[in-house]
Amino acid sequence: MSANTNESASVGYEAWTDALRSGSVLGVSCADCGATYGTPVAVCHDCGSRDLEPVDLPTEGTLHSVTRINVAPVGFEGPYYVGIVQLGDARITARIERDGADTAPEIETPVVLSGVIEEDENGLPAPVFTVETD
């Protein structure tokens, strides 16, 4: 058996998960047109360039949208919050946590990266952002 290889034409999922587990969010930025994407892709949607470079997205942002999920898939236990987080020019989907309330936080609420969850059946990580409290 040869060793496992990780062939990827993009910055790649492994780089994204490695970054996430070490406390940063990896997006990609197009060297040709400057477009930024919250999750890696192999080709720029805006200009077709393959020259996409990894960029560290801000780890603080705001909630672009958010929902409280009560009915969860097998393997997850509801209720919990899932949101779209605006990080600079990019957005990603994340688990959202907040203390002391059982309703979803308001849209545009500030949030900060606080860790990862690995509840997925194959152990795939998801970013967790926490509502900042004073």
Add this chain to the structure above:
Amino acid sequence: MTRASVVGAGMTTFGVHESTLPDLFATAALSAYDDAGVDPADIDAFYFGNAMGGQTENDTHLAPTLATEVGLAGIPAQRFEDACATSANAFKNAVQAVDAGIHDTILVGGVERCTPETGKGTGEMTRIFASASHRQYEQPTGLTFPGVFALLTKRHMHEYGTTEEQLARVAVKNHGNGTRNPRAHFGSETTVEEVLDSPVVAEPFHLMDCCPFSDGAAAVVVTSDDRADSFDRPVDVTGVGHATDLVPLGLKPTLHATQAARDATTQAYDQAGITAEDIDFAEVHDCFTGAEVLASEAIGFFEDGNGGPAAAAGRTALDGDRPINPSGGLKAKGHPIGATGAAQIVELTEQLRGTAGDRQISDATRGLAHNLGGDAGTTVISVMEARA
């Protein structure tokens, strides 16, 4: 200009069925044959949709299996998969094939079983539906499909002030229409209070904002413009648009725009040489009440932000100026995933023939079907017209 014609249409009731996928599909297909007055020998291709048979019932390579069931083995048979837009994609490809002269007459259809008859409960089906969101960048968050549409709808509420009560009005209207449709999964009225008092699935959606898990099948016979006059009741297809949007949700430039629906609508209207003003009614993909509001704006029935108030004002009712989902929609008619797109074409066909019974839109001459897949990453828009 006519690209193809629908000359036969049939479907099962939508609801809970013990029948197998081949049994269910045969019921719809034979009904479409009879409606068209065709035999299998008249069909020269089979375009078929099933989204999740592999996951729900360990059943794949279904096109030749179902072709065998309905007397079509031997001819080209192919399966399409595009999440909830599965059989609209099959329909689009059939229209194109007939329009291009590749085939003369095609059976198009879809079948799916989503109820606990498959042996899968709510948690397992919620997981299977979630497979249409991004495997790496979304599923690990625990995102569900009610959750996906909740995120789209919440942004719309934030931008325009759309309210939960306006969403509930969509459910009330579609349940009312469903009571007039003998094939609907739900045959009972509901009220705004009942919707808002039902348990929350994914905020802002209550259980009664969500379509049910349904079993069912639908099928239509599509033929060329030239051949259509030899059939009793052809209805013309004058435009079919198909577009995609970026996946996952975070990459979509405007979350609540459902841009693929807008792009597909532009294509379909351009092909038909019409605008939204020329459409008499629409069947749209109301998997959740918020999805109908977003769709009503994307197809140009209402200005952006006016979809909620328009629903609350009754403008989308059977007797409104912009009727939407006379069939009861996914909300009341039901949503057997791979059959839904074909069932919308069945409804358009019946409405445009004037045979829709108690739910008939008066003087309907032109209708639109909006079938959306996944996180709005796919949308197919079809425009059909009564044959002059």
